[in-house]
Amino acid sequence: MDSTKFGAYVIGHTTVGIMINDEDVEEDGHPMNFASASIMAATDTSRPVPDTVRAFFGVDAHVESAALAILDASGYGDTVEVEDPTRGSSTN
Numbered sequence: 001m002d003s004t005k006f007g008a009y010v011i012g013h014t015t016v017g018i019m020i021n022d023e024d025v026e027e028d029g030h031p032m033n034f035a036s037a038s039i040m041a042a043t044d045t046s047r048p049v050p051d052t053v054r055a056f057f058g059v060d061a062h063v064e065s066a067a068l069a070i071l072d073a074s075g076y077g078d079t080v081e082v083e084d085p086t087r088g089s090s091t092n
Helices: 003-014 037-043 048-057 060-073
Strands: none
16 A cells, blocks of 8 residues: 555545535535545545545645654654563552
8 A cells, every 4th residue: 555545544544524714514414524525526436445546636746745744743763662471560
């Protein structure tokens, strides 16, 4: 899988809604996302992920950049302190 397709999957599967002018946009009482009929019609696509995401962003580099921002915000890549599971607690 190439990085743009991976990025589209990250974006598509983490998007819980779309906001315009600080207001949640709804369609048929549900938050609008990349699987919403109007978004798919506007982008002339039939698959929410990866096609609608890529068409919505327009430029592959923007897809990759947004996906990296999501991954960074989630803590992916942060340093983790390794614990040795064979060592007992020091408070025994």
